[in-house]
Amino acid sequence: MSALGAIFTRELRLAFAGGGGPAGPAAFNLAALALAPLAIGPDADTLQAAGPGVIAFAALLATLQPAERIFSEDASDGTLELYALSPVGLALSLFMKTLAFILAVFWTTPLLAFIGGLAYGMDVGSAFVLALGLAFAAPGLAFIAAFAGALAAGLKRAGLLIALIAAPLQVPLLVFAAGAGRAAMDGTGLEGPNLMMALAGSLAALALAPFGAAAALKARLE
Template sequence: MSDIFGLSALSGVIRRDLRLAMRRKADALTPLFFFVIVVSLFPLGIGPERDTLRQIAPGVLWVAALLAGMLSLNRLFEQDYADGTLEQLVLSPAPLGMLVIGKVIAHWLLSGLPLVLLAPLLALQFDLPTSSLSVLAISLAIGTPVLSLIGAIGASLTLGLRGGGVLVALLVLPLYVPVLIFGAGSVDAVAAGLGAVSHLSLLAAVLVLAGFFAPWATTVALRIALE
């Protein structure tokens, strides 16, 4: 019964956050527009040299996705903290960890999934082959949830602090480095004629670790912030 109640609370949080995001469409679309603009600027600035564009494409796309995902981290708990909803969530009978997972899933659906779907289209500007495009999409599908999970830890640790956006960046950027290395490295490996399985496997291992530890760390940080 408790498992069913926890799942219903999880789906309720996801639906609520998605509905609120639809009411503030500008906030939801800002990371997507940022991603499109940043990725599109590089081919314009570098020029039509195909070899150079193919070489920089994995790093550019992954760094742009990483930065775009960070733009919405402040809003992960800030609105609920300001209006008292977060305190009600902590006091609710549902496990707080389950509620945190629901908010992370909603954050990924709004800021991560659109990047996964849009990245292969934007990568055409860099003249990437079809095999690299598919690996790029797979790596982002595995890696962007890790960014949301780690970002939730940073957002909870800086909750209620002045200048929290800068502090979040300082906290999470070093933790994003392995995701960036494995994600961009998988596309580079395919371009070099090597298999991407090892990079994707390591990226999946990071996802498993983040999925296990991040909700627990976030709940602890939220309880401390509300004390």
């Protein structure tokens, strides 16, 4: 267990020391939220209707942003070999690493979603539901992005490839997270099921993505 704890704290320290913690993806998320109204137009009704979708989409884009670097450094400096040799195994090590990374980097996503919801004219209650939906969905989105990052680690133009690989797999989480916010706003009473589905999808990604990432990276180590 201490090996996993060591991986966890190492990743937290790395995220805050060299990576600036949540700063990069959060700034990216915020920029996307700020630019969308400039493209959509200032009409309050349109912005409110588009709000949950735009906010969930901005959160999705922010998870793709750091996916390229999450495994590439570990692949080049030999850390991955150590993870593969460790008694806990590669999949569990990668799970711990990605989990720490997500806690360090994406804790801002629900906050930004809440603030963004208010800025797009949603009422407090539905902005909170949307934030909750993204709090559920963000770990899954980030795990899928990390899986794509593992497949593309060390390749030229990996960023482009990651977006193309991860985007289709992230569709369900996007649908349910944005759907929760929209359902709360429209009063259809479907926010509960949407939230549950977002959480279920996220947990499934948490359970499966580390094995996929481990299989992809193991092929690289041989």
